[in-house]
Amino acid sequence: xxxxxxxxxxxxxxxxxxxxxxxxxxxxxxxxxxxxxxxxxxxxxxxxxxxxxxxxxxxxxxxxxxxxxxxxxxxxxxxxxxxxxxxxxxxxxxxxxxxxxxxxxxxxxxxxxxxxxxxxxxxxxxxxxxxxxxxxxxxxxxxxxxxxxxxxxxxxxxxxxxxxxxxxxxxxxxxxxxxxxxxxxxxxxxxxxxxxxxxxxxxxxxxxxxxxxxxxxxxxxxxxxxxxxxxxxxxxxxxxxxxxxxxxxxxxxxxxxxxxxxxxxxxxxxxxxxxxxxxxxxxxxxxxxxxxxxxxx
Amino acid sequence: xxxxxxxxxxxxxxxxxxxxxxxxxxxxxxxxxxxxxxxxxxxxxxxxxxxxxxxxxxxxxxxxxxxxxxxxxxxxxxxxxxxxxxxxxxxxxxxxxxxxxxxxxxxxxxxxxxxxxxxxxxxxxxxxxxxxxxxxxxxxxxxxxxxxxxxxxxxxxxxxxxxxxxxxxxxxxxxxxxxxxxxxxxxxxxxxxxxxxxxxxxxxxxxxxxxxxxxxxxxxxxxxxxxxxxxxxxxxxxxxxxxxxxxxxxxxxxxxxxxxxxxxxxxxxxxxxxxxxxxxxxxxxxxxxxxxxxxxxxxxxxxxxxxxxxxxx
Numbered sequence: 332x333x334x335x336x337x338x339x340x341x342x343x344x345x346x347x348x349x350x351x352x353x354x355x356x357x358x359x360x361x362x363x364x365x366x367x368x369x370x371x372x373x374x375x376x377x378x379x380x381x382x383x384x385x386x387x388x389x390x391x392x393x394x395x396x397x398x399x400x401x402x403x404x405x406x407x408x409x410x411x412x413x414x415x416x417x418x419x420x421x422x423x424x425x426x427x428x429x430x431x432x433x434x435x436x437x438x439x440x441x442x443x444x445x446x447x448x449x450x451x452x453x454x455x456x457x458x459x460x461x462x463x464x465x466x467x468x469x470x471x472x473x474x475x476x477x478x479x480x481x482x483x484x485x486x487x488x489x490x491x492x493x494x495x496x497x498x499x500x501x502x503x504x505x506x507x508x509x510x511x512x513x514x515x516x517x518x519x520x521x522x523x524x525x526x527x528x529x530x531x532x533x534x535x536x537x538x539x540x541x542x543x544x545x546x547x548x549x550x551x552x553x554x555x556x557x558x559x560x561x562x563x564x565x566x567x568x569x570x571x572x573x574x575x576x577x578x579x580x581x582x583x584x585x586x587x588x589x590x591x592x593x594x595x596x597x598x599x600x601x602x603x604x605x606x607x608x609x610x611x612x613x614x615x616x617x618x619x620x621x622x623x624x625x626x627x628x
Numbered sequence: 629x630x631x632x633x634x635x636x637x638x639x640x641x642x643x644x645x646x647x648x649x650x651x652x653x654x655x656x657x658x659x660x661x662x663x664x665x666x667x668x669x670x671x672x673x674x675x676x677x678x679x680x681x682x683x684x685x686x687x688x689x690x691x692x693x694x695x696x697x698x699x700x701x702x703x704x705x706x707x708x709x710x711x712x713x714x715x716x717x718x719x720x721x722x723x724x725x726x727x728x729x730x731x732x733x734x735x736x737x738x739x740x741x742x743x744x745x746x747x748x749x750x751x752x753x754x755x756x757x758x759x760x761x762x763x764x765x766x767x768x769x770x771x772x773x774x775x776x777x778x779x780x781x782x783x784x785x786x787x788x789x790x791x792x793x794x795x796x797x798x799x800x801x802x803x804x805x806x807x808x809x810x811x812x813x814x815x816x817x818x819x820x821x822x823x824x825x826x827x828x829x830x831x832x833x834x835x836x837x838x839x840x841x842x843x844x845x846x847x848x849x850x851x852x853x854x855x856x857x858x859x860x861x862x863x864x865x866x867x868x869x870x871x872x873x874x875x876x877x878x879x880x881x882x883x884x885x886x887x888x889x890x891x892x893x894x895x896x897x898x899x900x901x902x903x904x905x906x907x908x909x910x911x912x913x914x915x916x917x918x919x920x921x922x923x924x925x926x927x928x929x930x931x932x933x934x935x936x937x938x939x940x941x
Contacts (some may be wrong), residue, residue, distance in 0.1 A: 425829065453830055453832045454831075454832030457830060458830035460823060464827040467845075467939050476842075477833075480831065480833040527827075531832055
């Protein structure tokens with residue numbers, strides 16, 4: 332095959348992949364808004380409660396998450412930021428007795444509507460976990476897994492390379508794609524997980540404390556990566572690290588633990604959601620200021 | 629502050645003092661403790677020697693007695709009552725191989741399927757799933773003769789009505805070792821961390837794709853180990869086979885569905901061992917050597933497999 336043909340081929344596959352995504356997107360449940368402005372809303376949460384076995388973990392969350400923004404969720408332990416994040420791609424469905432109330436729209440459509448298939452949701456909304464969780468397979472197979480299960484088997488090599496390049500991992504692993512992913516360092520494993528996620532060509536990437544198990548240098552690489560990735564994807568990140576939120580995010584949501592009168596029950600509540608700069612320099616809520624300045628939490 | 633030269637001798641003195649105290653403490657272990665420790669260690673050693681002595685005696689006796697009969701004739705010749713010097717185990721060996729082939733064919737899909745259901749699909753909060761779990765544990769402890777009766781009643785006769793054929797024996801042995809396989813496969817599946825399942829599901833894989841492409845491949849070494857151990861148990865079983873038609877004297881190569889009868893290694897060994905002539909005793913001992921070698925090899929392979937491919941998460 333000549334170079335030209337292969338390029339055309341790749342182009343065709345890219346178009347096909349795009350058409351496939353579009354086909355999913357134009358299904359009524361995922362109709363996207365027509366305007367392409369960067370402030371298009373990806374998620375709209377209106378009074379979202381999450382309950383585990385009838386007990387609320389977060390209550391009354393209302394916020395809009397914008398397209399191609401990095402949105403950070405910060406707050407003390409137990410404030411429900413991971414719980415909230417896992418609602419966004421219906422990973423909470425995997426927990427028995429978990430229940431989401433209120434309205435949670437994704438591109439204007441109810442994410443928890445009766446016709447929505449959680450599997451389809453997760454193809455469009457990828458997730459990176461706290462602890463790197465590569466599959467016990469080769470580096471190549473890790474990245475190729477997503478496209479394979481989705482039946483996108485054309486030009487798998489190209490897809491894998493593109494995903495690894497996007498995750499800034501290609502140069503480090505291109506000569507050992509067949510090696511087991513467990514041989515990579517923690518930071519490389521986490522970037523592999525990001526590449527794995529990108530290979531599915533999602534629209535949004537959710538990251539649940541992606542750097543908490545990594546050293547500062549690996550953390551820096553992943554933060555740089557996030558800034559690059561937001562050119563193409565919307566990113567929602569949960570982090571314990573306020574500096575990280577300040578460095579990478581465009582908007583920050585601060586959640587806090589709220590107790591009922593007799594302190595028997597606790598749940599997370601959204602305190603403030605603003606431009607990151609405003610949250611860290613001029614928060615309007617006293618509790619936000621105390622938290623970001625390190626007085627509490 | 630004192631000058632450094634003055635503190636150095638004092639430091640040395642302090643260190644020497646500390647060292648002397650430590651040495652004294654270390655040497656000061658009560659005599660009674662030393663003796664008790666030695667006695668206890670000796671008793672533990674004795675326990676393991678008793679366990680080993682049985683095995684060594686068995687091996688030694690079988691080798692001394694059976695060695696003269698060890699030859700290729702053992703594998704190629706059929707049994708014979710008239711010519712013990714020419715008699716062998718050929719039909720029994722072929723019968724045993726066919727039996728365990730059938731066991732593997734049955735036990736692999738059913739055992740792994742049951743394990744996947746229990747680990748991945750069963751809702752543990754439901755009482756019937758807990759009941760199934762407890763019963764599988766119990767089934768693994770049911771005496772094998774009871775499986776023989778089950779095989780006779782339900783497989784040879786009764787609903788399946790297969791008759792006294794090798795396939796019926798195979799099915800009976802498969803039922804006998806099925807709980808072992810299910811338990812081993814469940815443990816292997818449970819050892820795959822949830823983060824792998826979540827990682828796969830988060831990519832848009834379905835539950836079945838996750839199980840097939842992630843959970844099962846990661847648990848194959850554990851499952852294989854369990855299957856090998858189960859098969860080696862099936863290979864050594866005699867009691868259930870006696871009930872489901874492993875007739876003791878077969879001079880032709882058995883077929884899976886032939887109704888002329890079949891035999892298996894342990895049954896044939898038993899048949900030789902009960903004969904009064906010295907030559908048959910020797911033949912039985914040679915058969916025992918063959919079986920022991922095969923069983924030890926299988927178990928060693930299972931252990932090697934487990935150690936070699938065990939995934940560290």
